[in-house]
Amino acid sequence: xxxxxxxxxxxxxxxxxxxxxxxxxxxxxxxxxxxxxxxxxxxxxxxxxxxxxxxxxxxxxxxxxxxxxxxxxxxxxxxxxxxxxxx
Amino acid sequence: xxxxxxxxxxxxxxxxxxxxxxxxxxxxxxxxxxxxxxxxxxxxxxxxxxxxxxxxxxxxxxxxxxxxxxxxxxxxxxxxxxxxxxxxxxxxxxxxxxxxxxxxxxxxxxxxxxxxxxxxxxxxxxxxxxxxxxxxxxxxxx
Numbered sequence: 240x241x242x243x244x245x246x247x248x249x250x251x252x253x254x255x256x257x258x259x260x261x262x263x264x265x266x267x268x269x270x271x272x273x274x275x276x277x278x279x280x281x282x283x284x285x286x287x288x289x290x291x292x293x294x295x296x297x298x299x300x301x302x303x304x305x306x307x308x309x310x311x312x313x314x315x316x317x318x319x320x321x322x323x324x325x326x
Numbered sequence: 327x328x329x330x331x332x333x334x335x336x337x338x339x340x341x342x343x344x345x346x347x348x349x350x351x352x353x354x355x356x357x358x359x360x361x362x363x364x365x366x367x368x369x370x371x372x373x374x375x376x377x378x379x380x381x382x383x384x385x386x387x388x389x390x391x392x393x394x395x396x397x398x399x400x401x402x403x404x405x406x407x408x409x410x411x412x413x414x415x416x417x418x419x420x421x422x423x424x425x426x427x428x429x430x431x432x433x434x435x436x437x438x439x440x441x442x443x444x445x446x447x448x449x450x451x452x453x454x455x456x457x458x459x460x461x462x463x464x465x466x467x468x
Contacts, residue, residue: 281457284452284457286446287447288440293460296432317413318413321410322406
């Protein structure tokens, strides 16, 4: 029995813990905000200018969202490259 | 390796030296009375201690190698974290820059709409059906 205890103690002495901790990178807060809903037109309006104004606002919103998505893609690709550089 | 971290390295080095000397002495120093009478026991004890100490010497060396690897990895992780932060800053600036351009363009276009509104509204009246279709498309609902 005592030999078993000694052997187990010797084997356990080889146990190691992994001390290197890696944190998941945080993305910039601005690109984490969700895209808003598209603007609708007042149903009572008959003015073309009001319709165009709404369409322009929606185009701008789409472009902003597109920029956000592109930023996410770029962020992911760059962070992946950095992550993989640690070996 | 907790036992190696718990005990200082010199203990293992000293035990290695002592067990080696004892082993050699048990073979060489026959003229000394105590050694000659207990030669077998000294040989056995020193061989056992030598084997255990050799195991721990190997463990110390292995532990040192792992510690060096951990230190190198920690350095790499620190560099990667700094690069990651730098990347975030670059992406943030690029995003802000692009959004600013979009907003500025929107302002310019809306100013044009205001300028041309009277002409557009005089020439064209939008039917409620057209507005309804656009609203349905914007809402993304059937």
